[in-house]
Amino acid sequence: MTTIKEATLSLLALTVLSQSSAVADSYQSGTEHDARYGRIDWVPREQLPEEERANLPAGCCGAYVSPYRADPDATAIDQTNIEADADKTSASGGQTITLEGNVELRQGSRMLRTQRAELNNTSGELILNEGVTIREDGLLILADNAKMQRDSGDASIDNAEFVLHESRLHGRAGKLEKFGDRLLRLTDGSFTTCEPNHEFWRMEASEVEIHTDDSYGTAKHARLLIKDIPVFYMPYMAFPIGDERKSGLLFPSLGTSSRNGLEFAQPVYWNIAPQMDATITPRFMEERGTLWDGTLRHLSSYFSTQISGGFLASDDGGYDKRAENDIASGEKTPEEAYPHLGQDRWLINLDQTGGKRSRFKTRIDYTDISDVDYLRDITSSDIDVSRQSRISKFGEISYNGEAWKVGANAEEVRYLNESKQEPYKQLPHLFANGSFRLGDWQIDLDNQFTRFDITEYYARDTDRLVVGDRFSSDYGLTWDKRWQWGFFRPRMGVKTLSYQLEQADYNPNGQMPDDTIYSDSPSLVVPQGSVDMGMFFERFGSLGGTEFIQTLEPRLFYFYSDYEDHSEIYSPLNDSNRYIDFDTKYVTFDYNQLFRTTRFSGYDRIDDANQLSAGLTSRFISPVTGIEHLELSVGQIYRFSSPRVTLNPEYQPEEETYGQSEFAGRIAARAGDYLQVSGDVLYDQHKDEVSNASATIEYADDSDRLVSLTYTYKRDVRELDIDDEITPELGSERNQLDIGAFVPVSNSWSIIARANYDLTYDQELDTFAGFEYSDCCYRVRLLWRKWLNFDYNDGNILDSVEDDDYDDGFFVDIQLKGLASISERVGSLLGKTILGYDEREKNLR
DSSP: OEEEESSOOOHHHHHHHHHHHHHHHHHOOOOHHHHHHGGGTEEEGGGSOHHHHHTSOTTOOEEEOOSOOOOTTOOOGGGSOOEEEESEEEEETTTEEEEEEEEEEEETTEEEEEEEEEEETTTOEEEEEEEEEEEETTEEEEESEEEEETTTOOEEEEEEEEEETTTTEEEEEEEEEEETTTEEEEEEEEEEOSBTTBOSEEEEEEEEEEETTTTEEEEEEEEEEETTEEEEEEEEEEEESTTOOOSEEOOOEEEEETTTEEEEEOOEEEEEETTEEEEEEEEEETTTEEEEEEEEEEEOSSEEEEEEEEEESSOOOOOOHHHHHHHHHTSSOHHHHSTTTTOOEEEEEEEEEEOTTSSEEEEEEEEEESSTTHHHHHTTTSTTTTTOOEEEEEEEEEEEOSSEEEEEEEEEEEESSGGGOOOEEEEEEEEEEEEEEETTEEEEEEEEEEEEEEOTTOOSOOTTOEEEEEEEEEEEEEEOEEETTEEEEEEEEEEEEEEEEEETTOOTTSSOTTOOOOOOOOEEEEEEEEEEEEEOEEEEEEETTEEEEEEEEEEEEEEEEOOOOOHHHHSGGGOTTOOOOSSOEEOOOOGGGGGOSOSEESSSOOOOEEEEEEEEEEEEEOTTTOOEEEEEEEEEEEESSOOOOOSBTTBOOGGGGSSBOOEEEEEEEEETTTEEEEEEEEEETTTTEEEEEEEEEEEEOTTOOEEEEEEEEESOOOOOOTTSSOOOOOOOOEEEEEEEEEEEOSSSEEEEEEEEEETTTTEEEEEEEEEEEEOSSEEEEEEEEEEEOOOGGGTOOGGGOOGGGEEEEEEEEEEETTTOOOOOHHHHHHHHHSTTHHHHHHHOO
């Protein structure tokens, strides 16, 4: 062997070369697979060390592993001389050096191998032929011939094959040009991220540029081939390399539904700036037309903003089985059955959070739609459409001081069931809440002022409605004494409530049309007192052979609130059939409600109470990890007198008349590393029955198996009469089971399923089943789904469901990895229905 050196070959460089050979040998076992693909550094999964198999992306059957490891401390290439080994060397005129036979050239982190090389010392041009291998960190190029510049690393290579190890990109080119470590340009080239022996897809183009430093690529006259069949053409396109965002096409989604027919959506991503991007999605719906969806996002040091919307010009009407039956029977005309036929339909939403680094905070959540059926019709396949009952226009600005939080907001709610439209909007709502700490003493000063007016969406008569201003306050002084073994918190306070009212369609003279004089300024002042105390006991014990710290935490909460006559609030404006209810509802009773000082949400009532709540909690905690494995709680309210203040003066819920409330229980358990259980229950001892229960069992293991079961039972679902004249028990028993599962059955295949069922009415609510296939190359999710699609205007409930109320369809999401991001239509559905799915997606490599 003859060696020509322009600088002394360091011992370190020799060591690196030796180690590189050893690494290569460790991955190449001489199998037929290696003989075909080992030359491009492909290593099958079974030949990878255990730690590298664990780091493979889901579904991958191998990895590109470079046997070459350059010295991380090596001098920059343009500052390093070439070191060369060859069987034979010769020089011509002192300018050109020729090397032949097993030629190996090293320059910093670059290594080249060939059978023949010529180096011009004057121009720095290096000509390689008779089989060329070029290696740099994360890059392998194989070619017949190559020309390179010694200092810059620029190269022109014929009949090249290349691998980018980190991004898993493998391709070929009739001609490859390399510009330093920044850009690869391919002429008549192709590339893919698939395994070399299973190229499901590849992209071919007349010219491809891969910007390795910016993690993106561009292609001219690009043709997408699936299984060697051309399926897509673009004169120009951009695509991401790795996880970096880049303007270009996201992969389309495809679906069918009986309401909208064939649906095809093609998202386009625009990376406007590092802090701003947009996604524009034209979506073709066979039965309606083309919907234009868009989302603009902006992130700054102070604000996070998202603007989204959709527009459908001249809706073709869609298809509705019930509407068709009504037309056929003559009950409705086509115009009545399809009320939005020919109309422009739209949605707009602004979601902004501000003040990340300031005491001033802002919040905007503004949504408006063309009609109440928009979400049900246009986004009919989304899981939460049938559950979303309202949209809102909300805005708030606040200041958070050391002791005070002050601010103002406004809100107007639009219900998708127009028959249940709430009449009032809040414009404005002002608040000033103070909290002062003086040693163990706590002073709270909460103040709320709201102006209530009629919402523009409330279409019914307003002659029996009142509008006006409301001011409420809650002042309290608490001695907050805590010890390691317990706490003692007595509190004295006073609540006030006052109004300035007027008739909604009032007379300018300040009188009702019948000239009846009314009291327009009712007010209340109610003193209150409470004592909250508890103790903590703990002991070491065992459960199932495992050592635990067990706690016992009894808690007593006494609450007294004086009774104040609400008659002026119950009968505003001398109308005995009306009462003030701007924003107040009953709060659902559960274990946490045991220790609250009001049974209502909103501020239109001040409770009267004389009661004692008793609760007992026990926890099982690991003394090693501190993880809480089990929590059990049970409690009850003991009333010394029944409350007299109610929401409706003519009706009081039966359970509030009992001397003892229902028993309230709660459980939260963590069984091992993968299983979690939680639940709440209410037991009515007066009727000897469970009145409310919910339970969730969630299993999630390291193999991404996700199974969840949720059970919900409510004995009575109470609703107010539409005119609020009486409050009968209009609701019905709710008895529902929800099961969801995402179960991998192999390295690439997973089964997806969900069933939501109402046991009382024997009705399917939502059912879907499908699969996901994922490997290094592509990912596909296919679902069949059948779901209940309520018509809000008809006001359907579960005991009147017909076959025409169901919709069904197929939905497909596809991702070609390394080329386009996956559509999230199916993914969004799974994230809302299968517990743990969103977390699994975040953890995917």
